[in-house]
Amino acid sequence: MTAVDLPAIPRVLVAESDPWVRETLSDLILGVRADIEVEMCSDGKQAVEWMKKNVPNLVIAARELPVIDGLSLLRGIRTLRRQPPIPFILISNRNDSASVREVLPLAPTAYLTKPLNTDGLRQRLESLLLERRAPVPGEMPALTPGLTLTKFLDKRRDVADGAPLFIDVATALRLSQGAAGIDAALLEQELRNDPHITAALIAAANSAAQHLGKPVQTLGGAIAVLGGTQSANIVTGLSKKRMAVLTDDALLAQASQLWAMSQRTADYARILGRMLELDIERCFCAGLLQSLGDLAVLGCLQEWLLAGGQLTEDVIKKALEEYSAAYGSALRTRWRLPLELRELIAAVYQYNTGIYTREVLAMNLAGQMARLGEHETVTTLVKTKSAKLLKLSVGDLQRLRKKLTGITDPSLLAPVVAEAPEPETPVEDQGETDLLDITAEPVDPGIASAEDPAVGVQDLPKT
CATH class of the missing domain: 3.40.50.2300 (Response regulator)
Known part of the structure; x- marks a missing residue:
């Protein structure tokens, strides 16, 4: 040639x-x-x-x-x-x-x-x-004439695979170095609060471990399959994408809200998982991954800006409302995340009528707890199907909330009004539980929304 x-x-x-x-x-x-x-x-x-x-x-x-x-x-x-x-x-x-x-x-x-x-x-x-041309790292092709944001987002939905990252990858990898290179346990600790990295490594591990027949559903399991070095390589690749670091204040503000929401949901899910003897790490990951679609949309909006497009806060919010569910569903399907994990992610926001596993109910309750405003009370949650089937009292939810956030529930300051008891929903007896007896893990500092229709699942086994 x-x-x-x-x-x-x-x-x-x-x-x-x-x-x-x-x-x-x-x-x-x-x-x-x-x-x-x-x-x-x-x-x-x-x-x-x-x-x-x-x-x-x-x-x-x-x-x-x-x-x-x-x-x-x-x-x-x-x-x-x-x-x-x-x-x-x-x-x-x-x-x-x-x-x-x-x-x-x-x-x-x-x-x-x-x-x-x-x-x-x-x-x-x-x-x-680079011998024949100067480097052009991070260049984004200019928008074609007549291309609207709606058309841009429609085109990107089935190929978008990047999102802003919560953690600083270079710092995380430096802190994960052990005497013999990347230490897998340290790496998991540094990465565990980033939704997009967690999802990407779980997807990569399942691709690498297809012959094992058992899907990987946690960050720790993913790093164990991939190894520290390959995990670090994948994470480094994610950090090089154009949308990994947001340059617009309005996009960053939205991302911060999503990261905070996902972290709260994940932490509630972990405590409930310990209380109900569930898979704690899987519950934590499911709570963290509820924001995949929203973050992918923000990543595409960053690309829109870099290509010369314009954004306002209202446009950003409208794009999130219209595209987050579709982007999240497309991304989880394309990455082939395990069905069980996708069911738990979906349960954060909704589930179908029928019979539910304890994990599904715990994830739904964790999502509702995370969405409570500072001045809202947990008394409304005790009447929900999730709390009823899990047999949690107002006191349980109040202590759960205070344990995680330090917020004293407003209902504690209001006069007690006696209510007529409601008939119990028939359900397998699981025994009473009290959050006073729980020794929860320390809540990691850190700060992330949801999609997929919920999926019908089976009766209430312990795991």
Whole structure:
């Protein structure tokens, strides 16, 4: 291939079966040059078919590709004898000397082993992709004439996969360093209050662990499957997206409200989970992830601004009202979050009539507790289906609220009015519980809304 053969817009072919490694590679490439066309393939056959019609400026392929492996792909490209040779980065799970020696005669540009060193790979990409043009990191293409915000958000709904991040990733990774590199336990502690990072790592872990047959539903479980280094690589990729840091005060104000709401819901869910002997971490994650759709909308509004669009507070609120549910549903479906986790996220706001698990009821009650205003009383919540079926009294809810927020419920200051007892709803006897007997975990400081229709579930087992 001669310089004349180079396409006007550089093309990079990424061939990798793991969707989250593909995502990381795409983020790295676009972070180096935003004008590049990235073609994504999940197996070697797709890559071959694409190259029959296109000449890439760079190929990044996994050695362990299905159908046609990456080594065969490299061998096929080298038999074309193009000059200069097409740059080819081969990535692999194998780092033994025999595997490396097998590749050397084919002259790959680089042979990288997983988990990837993203900093080192970024430097290689810069040397390969910035020779012909100045870097344009973070560039956002200008809006096309006549494109309205409504049309923009409609188009982005099925592809949007980024959102503003609550934590500072660089600081979190630095604080997660142990003697032997990234410490998984420290990493979980640093990341656990960020909704978007939590969802992304859970989705990535389920993609990586499909053969295990048991879905991952917590941040700790995700990091255990991915390992500290790969988790850190994914999080670093998320932090490089254009919408990761909000630049508009009105968008940041909305994001802060969402982060605060999700954190309150997650903390209520954790305490209720401990009280009712449920999966505490799964309840916490479900509460935290209620804001996925809202945050994804804010991320797209950030892109709209960067492309030259205009926003007002009213426009932002209207966009959240109209698009959050659809964005959240599309994102959870595309990321294939486990159904059980999606049911709990949905329960934060609503559930269908029927029979419910204790987790569903606890999540619904946690959401209602989190939405209470400072001057609102819990007495209205004790009459809800969730509180009744869980057999929680006004006193239980008052103590739960004070334990988490320090707020003394206004109903404690009002005169007591006796009410006629209501007939009990038939339900499996679960025993009385009292929050005075609960030793709750310390509430993490930190500060996040909801979608999906609720799903009918089964009777009230303990787990």
